[in-house]
Amino acid sequence: MIFLKRYLILFILLIYISLVNAASFDVEVVPIDDRIAIDEFAKFQIEIKNNLGQADEYRIYNSNFPTWDVRTDPIVNPITLELEPGEKGSLELIVDPLKIKDIGTYAVNLNVRTKVLNQLKSAPLKVTVLSIEGLIGGYVPTVVTSVSIPEKIDPREEVPIKIVLNNQNIIDYEELVIKLGSNLIKDTVVTKLGPKEEKTLELIVNLDPLTFPQEDTLMVTVLREDKSIINPIARKIKIIEYGDLKVVSESKNFLVTKSNYKFVSNNPDYAGSFKIETTLFGSIFSSENPKAKVIKEDDKKYFVWDVELENNKMDVVVTKNILPLVFVIVLLIGLVFSYYIFRVPLIIRKESSSLVKSEGGVSEMSVILHIKNRAKSKIKDIEITETIPSIVSIERDISIGALQPTKVLRHEKRGTTIVKWSINHLDVSEERVLSYKIKTKLSILGDFSLPAATAVFKYEGKTLTTVSSRLHVVN
Known part of the structure; x- marks a missing residue:
């Protein structure tokens, strides 16, 4: 009984393994061009189906290198294909006879290995070589070519293109033609390449600076006697905006x-x-x-x-x-100059001091007049006149040392009092101070002002008049 159970378990396990191996993935090879001359490339399409219940990656490689080369266009290394569960995908492969010298049918061994289960399947690629006319001295022309060009190009700048030619055999190429072609770049270079020689060609291409921003593909081919000896190389380029x-x-x-x-x-x-x-x-x-x-x-x-x-x-x-700035500066200078030339040479500054308050208002105060000569010469015969309004009266007693008024007159109709002082002269920058006291008939509530003082004087033979500002008293 135990033997039967073990046998049954082993049998089920073997069936499961065989099902997994059989159903992991399928590979099918479809020939596109399998009959070629010795200097041509064969093309095949390989189709793979993922039979697993999960995504898998398939690595495709050639076990016959360097006799045969299997690659994609453009070249991708390694060659892989990712498929979702149940998905079917395909790749186009190029088969290149690197070291074949005779006509006949050849089987190129192609391997496909899974990533999930690490399973390997082989699929033969059958290639028939019909002619060996492309051989040169018994060798297949093999020139490994690489092309480098900036992916993003500013059309205002020079575009450097570098082409590396590597001769893999002993053929002496006396004339190789390298053609570059795209919508924007078209050029041809002729060169020589000796046996086993590696040569680097550096080109400079100038574009129209106003080339519109766009994407382009540069194709590079290497020709011998008008026949391509390499698979054309494609490089994507982009003209940037500036x-x-x-x-x-x-x-x-x-x-x-x-x-x-x-x-x-x-x-x-x-x-x-x-x-x-x-x-x-x-x-x-x-x-x-x-x-x-x-x-x-x-x-x-x-x-x-x-x-x-x-x-x-x-x-x-x-x-x-x-x-305009210079004009304004000149104008300001002129105004300042005119001010100093035409300003009144005598100034009067009127101020108050010693305010006495009663019943919330001003009842008494002193008025001070500052008389100053700001001219550059002497001022003569100065007569200062003050008009005192009827709401206040002037104290007759003037403090000792102060200049006494020459006249005190009362205007009966208006009720105002006129006070006059006389100053014989004032030297340059000399200043005199006049003062007097006034009393209000009633206490003045709030702010009030007193009239301006005036002065008549002689300066440089002319009789001039100047006026002070009104005196504003803040209560």
């Missing part, structure tokens, strides 16, 4: 600087803006055509324009004109 601002010219005249700028892009629909650094002074005294916005970034000021291209360019003119 925006370039340049100073076209700058002219400087008296107080005026005119700068001409040109913004150029290879995209006529360029969307964006550009800026030119300026200063606070420059932003005030500059005019722009077209008009710009002024912004501040990192404590710096800039003129900013929104790009509007015409024929891939936009012209901008910035004119800095400080003539």
